[in-house]
Amino acid sequence: xxFEKQARSRAQGLIEALAGAAQKEMDALRAAxxxxxGALHKALSHADQAGVLDRLVQELAGAAKEEAEAFAxxxxxxxxxxxxxxxxxxxxxxxxxxxxxxxxxxEAQKAHAALAGTxxEAQKxxxxxxxxxxxxxxxxxxxxxxxxxxxQERKQLLSAQEEANKLLxxxxxxxxxxxxxxxxARKELEAAKGQAQAxxxxxxxxxxxxxxxxxxxxxxxxxxxxxxxxxxxxxxxxKYFNKTIVxxxxxxxVKAWLGRGFGNSTDVSKVAIPGAIDAVLKRTLADRKVVTxxxxxDGPPPKGLSDSPIGSAVALPVITTDRxxxxxxxxxxxxxxxxxxxxxxxxxEILIDHVSWRLTTKRPASASDAKT
Numbered sequence: 001x002x003f004e005k006q007a008r009s010r011a012q013g014l015i016e017a018l019a020g021a022a023q024k025e026m027d028a029l030r031a032a033x034x035x036x037x038g039a040l041h042k043a044l045s046h047a048d049q050a051g052v053l054d055r056l057v058q059e060l061a062g063a064a065k066e067e068a069e070a071f072a073x074x075x076x077x078x079x080x081x082x083x084x085x086x087x088x089x090x091x092x093x094x095x096x097x098x099x100x101x102x103x104x105x106x107e108a109q110k111a112h113a114a115l116a117g118t119x120x121e122a123q124k125x126x127x128x129x130x131x132x133x134x135x136x137x138x139x140x141x142x143x144x145x146x147x148x149x150x151x152q153e154r155k156q157l158l159s160a161q162e163e164a165n166k167l168l169x170x171x172x173x174x175x176x177x178x179x180x181x182x183x184x185a186r187k188e189l190e191a192a193k194g195q196a197q198a199x200x201x202x203x204x205x206x207x208x209x210x211x212x213x214x215x216x217x218x219x220x221x222x223x224x225x226x227x228x229x230x231x232x233x234x235x236x237x238x239k240y241f242n243k244t245i246v247x248x249x250x251x252x253x254v255k256a257w258l259g260r261g262f263g264n265s266t267d268v269s270k271v272a273i274p275g276a277i278d279a280v281l282k283r284t285l286a287d288r289k290v291v292t293x294x295x296x297x298d299g300p301p302p303k304g305l306s307d308s309p310i311g312s313a314v315a316l317p318v319i320t321t322d323r324x325x326x327x328x329x330x331x332x333x334x335x336x337x338x339x340x341x342x343x344x345x346x347x348x349e350i351l352i353d354h355v356s357w358r359l360t361t362k363r364p365a366s367a368s369d370a371k372t
Contacts, residue, residue: 241344243262249324256268276307290317292313332344
């Protein structure tokens with residue numbers, strides 16, 4: 001129900017209440033007049049007073065009626081005045097209420113407009129956040145795709161690093177053994193030098209041997225490729241043996257590569273490998289250690305690369321990363337002294353160990369890759 005209807009209802013109720021009160025007062029007045037009129041009529045009921053009584057009754061009735069009508073008009077005017085005042089107050093209250101409602105409505109509309117703007121901005125930010133989330137999700141998926149091969153590569157690198165650490169440890173041990181062998185050779189050479197000095201001869205030969213070993217080691221260290229390392233090795237072994245050859249080791253077996261003692265050419269790719277030498281090479285490859293061939297006390301002399309008798313021979317494996325990549329074979333002719341043979345073998349072992357260490361630490365491709 002609206003406020004105006006409530007005001008009208010209240011005003012109507014007030015009018016009805018005032019009218020009821022006025023009616024009650026008129027009824028009470030009428031009852032009083034009738035009572036007095038009855039008493040007066042009784043008092044004047046004598047026959048001689050009948051005319052006077054009737055006139056008096058009529059006058060009283062008229063006066064009462066006029067008084068009642070006047071009172072009723074007065075009451076009606078008061079009721080009308082009060083009703084109009086109540087209606088005016090209600091209208092004023094209604095106006096104030098309407099103004100307050102209109103003010104609140106304006107504020108609500110303003111708040112609604114601000115809320116609508118905020119909502120639009122929030123929707124815009126939500127859309128942008130959703131787009132950014134989708135982009136980040138796509139970027140994350142792409143990053144995962146990029147990380148997978150990197151993770152695989154990292155695992156491979158860790159595995160390679162572990163292998164390299166193991167290899168470094170092995171090569172460090174090998175270097176220690178090489179140093180010990182070199183020191184032993186030096187002591188032996190120095191002992192030989194001392195013996196020669198004691199006998200008053202061969203002192204210059206001992207010095208030459210020491211210088212040769214030192215020069216060979218320095219040359220191997222100075223080589224810049226695997227091919228250069230093997231060429232240096234063959235060159236220095238040729239100072240102790242009349243024939244020297246390096247065989248490459250591949251999946252199909254051994255193949256002649258570099259050599260000395262075969263004339264002016266170093267190309268030994270067409271050199272035939274006799275059965276006896278092939279057996280020595282296979283034994284060296286299988287055992288992965290130095291194999292020597294010497295003449296027995298009562299047996300015939302061994303055969304060499306030319307399939308003719310020789311004094312002695314040695315096969316030296318070049319091992320890198322637990323794999324034999326090459327074999328250096330060297331031989332001396334018949335009549336070579338045991339001391340010269342022993343010195344050649346010892347120097348050969350020193351040089352071959354140093355070559356293995358050099359190729360491992362410098363990480364060349366392989367002996368076969370260096371053939372150009």
